[in-house]
Amino acid sequence: MRSFADLDRLIGQVPASVVIRLRDIDTGRGSEGLYRHQLPALLTELAGRARVQSITASSAIEGVVVPDIRRAQQIIDGSAGKLRDRSEQELAGYRKALDYLFQEHWRPLNIGLILHLHRLLWSETTLKGGDLKIDDNIVVDRSPDSTVTVRFVPVPAAKTESYLVDLLDRYEAAQQAGAHHPILLVGLAVLDLLVIHPFADGNGRVARALTNALLLDAGYEVCRWVSLEQSIADTADEYYETLLRSTHDWHQDEADPWPWLGYFVGILASAYETFARKAAADRSGTTKQERVRTYVLRHAAPVFQLSEVRAALPGVSDQTIRLVLDQLKNEQRLMPEGTGRAARWRRIPLPRV
Template identity: 50%
Template sequence: MQSFVDPERTFGGQPPRLGVHLARLDVGRGREELYRDQLPELLRALAQETRVASITASSAIEDVTVDPARVEKLAGPGVDRRFRDRNEKEFAGYRDAIDEIMGAESPEPLTVPCILHLHRRLFRFTGGGGRLKTDDNLIVGFEHGYREVLFAPPPPERTEFLLRELVDRYRAATVAQAAHPVVLIGAFVLDFLAIHPVANGNGRLARLLTTHLLLQQGYGVARYVSVEQRMWETKNAYYAALYASQRGWHEGAHTLWPWVEYFVTTLGEAYDDFERRLSARRGLVGLSKQARVREYVLHHAPPVFRMRDIRNALPGVSDPTIRLVLAELRREGRIAVGDETGGRGPRTAWTRLEASDPPAS
């Protein structure tokens, strides 16, 4: 909320270099709209790949991890499984929440009930979701064996008021175009995490709301590239930028820019990755199905991959065709079995040994 009390102070003095990065996002958004019309099948394939990476990474940022061998089962859309532990339940909850956001024809308007609904989805298998916090939740760290309070969110009795104020002021700032839409989203996320309105899952809920608000403003890159994966890979920078911008927040004396620069740069890199991935997939168009599998495995698949990676990347190619090409590449010494399955079964991990053939043009 504090970022929106005095918009002129908060959003004035934007670093000049940030304008360049924001323009890059707007170019990416325009190209994304073009691709949605021209290459819908390729975008659907990218979205399938990105979905699991986003669920896994956003959960991992909060130390919610599951056995890699279980990820494929747990990520099955809308399917309830027998869970082995609480982490699996929370993983499945994030799955359902992000699927609801991505599957909506148009994003629901931002309201406090909308926020609590997403939190309820997030914890649907564990209970405790959909409610504001009732106890203080200090943000602490440990260094040299000592506990350090990094940030003290507002107390529970002020939480509902502050959250409603944040939602109302964000929506008013959006209508008034008080700053670039992505800057306003970054400010909302910063304030949301400062308020820390729920007992558990604030980080994951903030990332769900980030995707929700970006989609509202037409920035759909999170559908096709895992922004959460990028945040996981730069976890230290993520928290450093967040805490730098939260200093002085209670007094309204904080500076937005460390966090917003991190946020905008991360989105810009995601759009760059989107272009690279799409360009690589366009090279598969026009090839036979067997040639597409071969091209994907040798030049575009992760160094260690499974059947599901190929299925997601090449919708419409049958499993027998995929197995045929994998067998050929194994005989040629281009790939090897990377686990104990001996190459049998859909969960076999394959390792690419070399890729000296030139990519298809």
């Protein structure tokens, strides 16, 4: 099935739950310009954090992990020197691909762009990227007992190029026509790209990197400030499950796109909610210590780490966060558990009166 062959039939009737979330997205989009002018320092900090999260999370989804956080940061900011192993090389490659889409004029959207992203992804390894698959592939699950289950069968290698060119052409035409919500079109393009599965390896990372570019191109910039890849990593089971459900019977032109599109729209709407919450906190006029105190006592999980407070309150230093945590410990509102980077804090409920 080629999702863009008959869009009116496929997505002409949008489920009510998806309509609501699309409205939330468009509302959030309307605030982007306001925040850009009023909170430039906050957006710069959010963008830096989102970049790091996107690079590490999208890689981690594929099992590519650099355990040392400081080392990973050095790789991402380009100060790591010689890359030590395959994971470090692939992390650096995803950094190149994502930075290219965010910082360069990547237009036009064509097969050359897709190949270039794949080439960047593998550019730090000994493998050669930038070539379409030459053998048919399948996507499988491997259970702990070594049982292999086929999740779906991609497009045959012999048809990959023609399907990919057709997808990109039809996507561009659909966005220009404006008959369907642009977010649904981005979601469908990602779904079809993953089913085509044009490469022997790296398809998920190429698709997730390209998702950011397509959203930016459609006028939805939240992915600059909130990492969609991190949100996907946090909900990885749902991510894979909805993709699987929407790839069933794809080749027979009978697939149901709404499990995947519902998930995709939900992830984006949640990103806008996170963005709005962080912007509101920055504009609240309260002191940084008050913001930490409010977050810890009202919004944080019952047991949390300092890093979670840092992520929720950009612009607040670790020193300020530790100061407030110590104050709350002295007030017997928090109890520390452990020491060092792994330390956690447990909120102590107020006694009932």
